[in-house]
Amino acid sequence: MATRKRFRAIFGFVSVIALLFLPGIARAQLQTLRIAIPQKGLFDTTMPTWVADKKGFLKDAGIKAEIFWSSGGAETVRVVTSGSADIGLATGTESVITAFLKGSAVRIISAEMTGSPDLFWLVRGDSPYKTLRDLDGKSIGFSRPGSSTHMVLQLAAEQFKIKPKLVPVGAPPDSYTALMTKQIEAGWASPPTFLDKVEKGEVRIVFRGAELEGVRGVTTRVNFVNADFYEKNQQLVKAYLSAIKKTIDAMYDNPKETVAIFAEINQVAPALAEAGFKFFPKEALALSPVSRVDFSVDLALKLKMIDKAPTAAELKKLILAE
Amino acid sequence: MASRRGRETAARWIFIAALLAALEGVVRLDWVDRIFVTAPSLVAATAWEKILSGELPALFVTTLFSVGAAFLLAMVVGLPAGYALWRFPLFGRAYDELLSALFASPWILLYPIFLVIFGRGLGAIIAMGFLSGMIPIALNTHHGLRDVNPIYLKVGTGMRLKERQIVRHILFPAAAPMILSGLKLGVTYILISVIAVEFLVEIGGIGTLASKGYFWFNTEELYLGMAGAIVLSMIFIHLLGRAESRLFTS
Numbered sequence: 001m002a003t004r005k006r007f008r009a010i011f012g013f014v015s016v017i018a019l020l021f022l023p024g025i026a027r028a029q030l031q032t033l034r035i036a037i038p039q040k041g042l043f044d045t046t047m048p049t050w051v052a053d054k055k056g057f058l059k060d061a062g063i064k065a066e067i068f069w070s071s072g073g074a075e076t077v078r079v080v081t082s083g084s085a086d087i088g089l090a091t092g093t094e095s096v097i098t099a100f101l102k103g104s105a106v107r108i109i110s111a112e113m114t115g116s117p118d119l120f121w122l123v124r125g126d127s128p129y130k131t132l133r134d135l136d137g138k139s140i141g142f143s144r145p146g147s148s149t150h151m152v153l154q155l156a157a158e159q160f161k162i163k164p165k166l167v168p169v170g171a172p173p174d175s176y177t178a179l180m181t182k183q184i185e186a187g188w189a190s191p192p193t194f195l196d197k198v199e200k201g202e203v204r205i206v207f208r209g210a211e212l213e214g215v216r217g218v219t220t221r222v223n224f225v226n227a228d229f230y231e232k233n234q235q236l237v238k239a240y241l242s243a244i245k246k247t248i249d250a251m252y253d254n255p256k257e258t259v260a261i262f263a264e265i266n267q268v269a270p271a272l273a274e275a276g277f278k279f280f281p282k283e284a285l286a287l288s289p290v291s292r293v294d295f296s297v298d299l300a301l302k303l304k305m306i307d308k309a310p311t312a313a314e315l316k317k318l319i320l321a322e
Numbered sequence: 323m324a325s326r327r328g329r330e331t332a333a334r335w336i337f338i339a340a341l342l343a344a345l346e347g348v349v350r351l352d353w354v355d356r357i358f359v360t361a362p363s364l365v366a367a368t369a370w371e372k373i374l375s376g377e378l379p380a381l382f383v384t385t386l387f388s389v390g391a392a393f394l395l396a397m398v399v400g401l402p403a404g405y406a407l408w409r410f411p412l413f414g415r416a417y418d419e420l421l422s423a424l425f426a427s428p429w430i431l432l433y434p435i436f437l438v439i440f441g442r443g444l445g446a447i448i449a450m451g452f453l454s455g456m457i458p459i460a461l462n463t464h465h466g467l468r469d470v471n472p473i474y475l476k477v478g479t480g481m482r483l484k485e486r487q488i489v490r491h492i493l494f495p496a497a498a499p500m501i502l503s504g505l506k507l508g509v510t511y512i513l514i515s516v517i518a519v520e521f522l523v524e525i526g527g528i529g530t531l532a533s534k535g536y537f538w539f540n541t542e543e544l545y546l547g548m549a550g551a552i553v554l555s556m557i558f559i560h561l562l563g564r565a566e567s568r569l570f571t572s
Contacts, residue, residue, distance in 0.1 A: 074537045081357050102539045103356040146538050168524045174434065181438040305538045
């Protein structure tokens, strides 16, 4: 009897201790994933991982996200290549191909953006230009050489048979400053930036990336991983992608909640966030397939980012996604 | 037996050659990722290719022009400003600390404002370079003149020299080492400013080459841009050094 009592006491004590330490044990089981995200606040780059973290989908997948904000493109690639971050998000497909061919140990794990519905170009409210066609020979801003804005603008110039002067202006705030101070005639932006100015009539949209026929169905941006990290943590990477896929589904199943989070991140009115959200059809954010890679390769060749196209074996090594 | 100058030159180049050889080896052995560091031989090959195509000379001349114009403007304004700070001690005391504080500020952050004022062109780059270089020139001129031994001035006054003669024959020669240090500092800061703005806004010379190299993963171009900046710096410092030695031997 005494033995049974003692056993119960010990069992009770151990249970209490276990309950006290259980959350800690659970936390200890989470694996840290360092993620480089370009351009904080942009819908496609920021929202999936942010919402996944907020809704606990990453935790459910055993992941503790450590987020690095980057200015995008080359910076994201270098951060991942050096091993400072494990995964890089939303980087131009042609940039990742170029980096890989020049010796960067990266692998594409999924698509991030298909087409270019998010980008748009603005003119001043008092500008005489109504469409992109009117901007033949005029100066139009894009972010950086080799970026998706550069790509879209060049393709748009081809589509509309115009020859604008392309000016690298940097991020949307720099683009807006350059536009309003008449350094350029049209500047780029991405939702929700400057949609309030559009509403007030201070600026007008003259061109949307969605109008571009050439990039429909093309994976314009990808998510990628450090090759060594992937070798050792394939399951973790796959778990992250599953969590993101689940998040994207949830985001489009609950648009009100998504708009509220989007507004909170960007500190804008919900109506503005909603207008921005409408730029992104769900299929544009699909993680697979990584499609029309030939398009990105041709673009990299055309821009002289690479001297020769990658072989089929090289592409197979680079692209781990479907 | 080698001359002292020869030994100096040898010591300098042996170290540099050893450093470059080590870098070449490290890259060739694949000990570092070529996206971050590249072999000096590959940079040299890229340089040769771009010299033949005419691209590198054109970029070099553009940066040289921007640095030269900014330096000239910085001298034209900085030297008289330094003199005025010495000539009117009240202003000297009032503005010296302020200028020193400005000198220590990160001017480069103001580049968007310069783009607005001067437009997206060489004007903005030269204006940024001018401001970066003018302040050390003015400050060093002021300090050089202020620290001239007052006995020299008394001797000049005793010899009934006019103010212009005192300035020309006593003040400036006595302050020359400090003024020349200011000019060297000025040209260094101008070069940094010009290349940094070229890199940021992708207008102009070798800074643009480095920028393109960085964003398009052409590591050779990135290092070529940096090497070009070093060469330009060497040219300006050498020219100032020659001017200094001519000044002191005449």
